Amino acid sequence: MSGKHTDAAIDITDVVCPITFVKVKVALEDLADGQTLAVHLNDGEPIQNVPRSLKDEGHKVLSVDQNGDGTYDLVVEKGGLA
Template identity: 35%
Template sequence: MEDIKIDKNLDIRGEVCPYTLVKSKLGIEMIEVGQVIEIILDYPEAADSVPKAMENYGHKVLKIEKINAKEWILQVRKEVED
């Protein structure tokens, strides 16, 4: 599989909803259209809600993957201006 270039990393472990989304939204505002943000999170509900919200904003979810018992990796490519 092709490696995806990550332009920004964001660690929101320890955050709960809605701050998982608040911080993810602020994170994606800091990159340009076409760039990719990688978010690491540990709030189970957010593993479902944050990717959905990102799609609703018009961005592309490239990956949501559980990497161990408690943590997820989410990769999002910015598709539209803020």
């Protein structure tokens, strides 16, 4: 995962949509507003849907980094609207 400091991390490369977002949402429930979560996810549906769903729920996507191996590292800040 990325070298950026985050409060928690989750690897969802072994799950498929729509469970990918559910796993991220559950991980965010353990965090306080303003804390950050690093998410390691696959190309395709996960990278298309998870960031959009997070934004729709009031969270802030801070970065999305492509790893060059078909995976991405996303950092999200928990928002107060969720």
